[in-house]
Amino acid sequence: MSKNSESISKISVKTLVNLHDLELVFMTSKGNSVSKRMTEKDILEKLSPRELLSIIKAYALLNSVLDYDELFKIIMRMVTYTLSSERSSLFIIDEEKQVLKSIIAQGKVNTEIIVPVGQGLAGYAAKTGDILYIDDCYKCNKFDKSYDRTTGFKTRDMLVSPLKNKEGKIIGVIQVMNKKNGKFTEYDMLLLKLLSTQIAIAIENAKLYKESLAKQKIDDDLQIAKDIQKQLLPQVFPEFEYVDIWGANIPAREVGGDYFDFYHSEKYNSIYFAIADITGKGISAALLVSMLKAVFRSEINHSEDLEKISLNLNNFIVKNTPPEKFITFFLGKIELENQTLNYINAGHNYPYFIRNNILKPLKTGGLPFGLFENISYQVNRIKLQKNDLLFMYTDGITESQNRRYTQFGEVRLKKILKRINKDKIKEIGDLIMGEIVKFTGDFPQFDDQTILLVRVKK
Amino acid sequence: MKLTVKEKEGVSIFKVKGKMLIGEDTLVFRKNLIEVLEKNNKILIDLSECNYMDSAGIGEMVRSLMTVQDRKGQLKIMNLSKKVKDLFYNLRLISTFKIYDDETTAVMSFYKKSITKAKAKAEAGTKKKASTKKIK
Numbered sequence: 001m002s003k004n005s006e007s008i009s010k011i012s013v014k015t016l017v018n019l020h021d022l023e024l025v026f027m028t029s030k031g032n033s034v035s036k037r038m039t040e041k042d043i044l045e046k047l048s049p050r051e052l053l054s055i056i057k058a059y060a061l062l063n064s065v066l067d068y069d070e071l072f073k074i075i076m077r078m079v080t081y082t083l084s085s086e087r088s089s090l091f092i093i094d095e096e097k098q099v100l101k102s103i104i105a106q107g108k109v110n111t112e113i114i115v116p117v118g119q120g121l122a123g124y125a126a127k128t129g130d131i132l133y134i135d136d137c138y139k140c141n142k143f144d145k146s147y148d149r150t151t152g153f154k155t156r157d158m159l160v161s162p163l164k165n166k167e168g169k170i171i172g173v174i175q176v177m178n179k180k181n182g183k184f185t186e187y188d189m190l191l192l193k194l195l196s197t198q199i200a201i202a203i204e205n206a207k208l209y210k211e212s213l214a215k216q217k218i219d220d221d222l223q224i225a226k227d228i229q230k231q232l233l234p235q236v237f238p239e240f241e242y243v244d245i246w247g248a249n250i251p252a253r254e255v256g257g258d259y260f261d262f263y264h265s266e267k268y269n270s271i272y273f274a275i276a277d278i279t280g281k282g283i284s285a286a287l288l289v290s291m292l293k294a295v296f297r298s299e300i301n302h303s304e305d306l307e308k309i310s311l312n313l314n315n316f317i318v319k320n321t322p323p324e325k326f327i328t329f330f331l332g333k334i335e336l337e338n339q340t341l342n343y344i345n346a347g348h349n350y351p352y353f354i355r356n357n358i359l360k361p362l363k364t365g366g367l368p369f370g371l372f373e374n375i376s377y378q379v380n381r382i383k384l385q386k387n388d389l390l391f392m393y394t395d396g397i398t399e400s401q402n403r404r405y406t407q408f409g410e411v412r413l414k415k416i417l418k419r420i421n422k423d424k425i426k427e428i429g430d431l432i433m434g435e436i437v438k439f440t441g442d443f444p445q446f447d448d449q450t451i452l453l454v455r456v457k458k
Numbered sequence: 459m460k461l462t463v464k465e466k467e468g469v470s471i472f473k474v475k476g477k478m479l480i481g482e483d484t485l486v487f488r489k490n491l492i493e494v495l496e497k498n499n500k501i502l503i504d505l506s507e508c509n510y511m512d513s514a515g516i517g518e519m520v521r522s523l524m525t526v527q528d529r530k531g532q533l534k535i536m537n538l539s540k541k542v543k544d545l546f547y548n549l550r551l552i553s554t555f556k557i558y559d560d561e562t563t564a565v566m567s568f569y570k571k572s573i574t575k576a577k578a579k580a581e582a583g584t585k586k587k588a589s590t591k592k593i594k
Contacts, residue, residue, distance in 0.1 A: 108585075112579065182514040208501040270467055279516075280480050280513065283522075323520065324518050324521035326516075326549075347548070347551075365550060368550075368551075371520050372554075
């Protein structure tokens with residue numbers, strides 16, 4: 001190439017037909033193109049042992065680094081050294097913005113360079129996928145001199161190679177500047193082509209590794225969130241004198257948007273309990289669960305009037321969530337003094353009230369919490385008797401599916417509830433959850449599942 | 459979910475096809491609604507081909523209703539499938555929305571009020587005139 005330097009003026013473009021055959025295209029100052037083809041045999045015969053060794057060394061080095069930033073530095077240094085050049089720079093394609101970003105400009109000054117795909121020499125290589133050789137950059141109209149001006153570097157000749165991944169997609173561009181003691185040769189071009197393949201693989205590997213690390217971090221955070229949320233829902237079920245309470249929650253993901261709670265208020269001589277379902281699943285819903293618990297506990301400590309509590313809860317949720325988020329909420333209060341159940345229902349599934357094996361859905365209620373301000377909810381009352389059972393659940397129970405996409409449904413649920421003959425509340429709960437598992441089999445769970453039971457002991 | 463928007467008699471009709479679920483579906487709906495609201499605040503949502511909505515979808519309907527009302531517009535829904543109707547019913551939202559069973563009635567309903575208003579105004583006008591005459 002150096003021999004032809006006088007006749008090559010602007011840009012010398014070559015196309016690599018495949019990895020083995022190299023076709024070089026030189027553009028002359030008179031506009032004539034000259035092409036030269038090299039076969040694998042030519043290449044192997046003419047590569048010196050030193051060049052072969054440097055390729056093997058470079059491959060080993062590229063395979064040894066997984067850290068993304070570290071890898072870039074190593075690529076620059078390795079390419080600069082292997083091609084006996086003064087400097088090299090690496091560009092990575094930002095697919096979304098269709099620009100090339102230079103991660104590091106080697107040398108004294110590190111400036112970030114952003115080039116649109118298609119523009120400049122790097123942009124041209126990224127667009128066409130060709131390896132370019134520019135004999136004299138200052139004579140080439142595609143060369144942007146401004147970078148030299150900012151860095152103080154003087155580019156003479158340059159090799160530009162696209163980086164293609166395994167699928168043949170261009171992921172970046174590498175530029176090598178100023179061959180020491182002369183000009184770049186056809187073999188430098190070939191060497192860079194061989195290195196580019198390995199560089200692209202190394203970059204992709206490092207990227208995957210970086211992503212898997214990020215994913216691991218998210219997984220760790222999720223585990224922490226899961227532990228925190230577990231603490232928000234009751235884990236132990238103390239024995240009260242008048243009633244038994246038991247609940248279970250199985251989130252569809254690590255964390256969920258179902259909530260249940262109970263609280264014995266000595267101040268008001270009452271037991272409060274609640275079950276709720278929050279719009280959505282996962283983290284966003286889980287964040288609302290923690291807010292709901294805080295505001296619920298605070299409200300029941302300040303008032304015994306369910307109408308007032310529900311009004312305040314709804315207004316708080318309206319004000320503190322986006323307009324499309326809502327919470328279905330069933331709130332009960334058992335007054336121990338007169339053994340009466342008081343409840344309100346804010347858009348939640350009807351709970352079942354079971355007395356002497358007769359099921360009665362509690363079909364009253366209003367809009368879910370969180371949609372409209374200043375809604376008042378009607379408080380209903382039931383005088384309790386021994387063995388009365390209240391069964392509350394979220395729609396993840398009735399909408400759980402089996403392999404045939406059949407839903408568990410209310411009919412099956414009612415059948416189970418009707419033939420309950422167990423005494424211990426935990427056994428009743430386990431029986432119901434067991435039936436769900438039996439029904440769904442190994443079909444994945446899509447929604448959070450929660451049940452809450454209250455049984456009158458005397 | 460597939461969303462199409464057409465205009466009929468000055469009413470923008472949003473047709474939801476398939477399932478409307480949390481995530482992209484609700485965001486696509488929101489984005490389109492905001493764009494249409496720049497020009498028109500008469501919104502009709504056609505749910506005849508929407509066979510399922512999760513709670514986020516329902517929430518988006520409520521959010522849309524509030525957005526439209528904030529801009530002094532009207533939002534109505536038509537042709538709910540049984541499944542979706544049950545959802546609205548269970549959440550006691552059925553009376554929050556104005557729901558219609560066919561397109562013509564639904565589209566007409568956007569103008570009914572203004573027609574009756576205009577009529578009432580006209581009637582009030584004549585009464586006023588009559589009373590003025592009396593005084594004379």
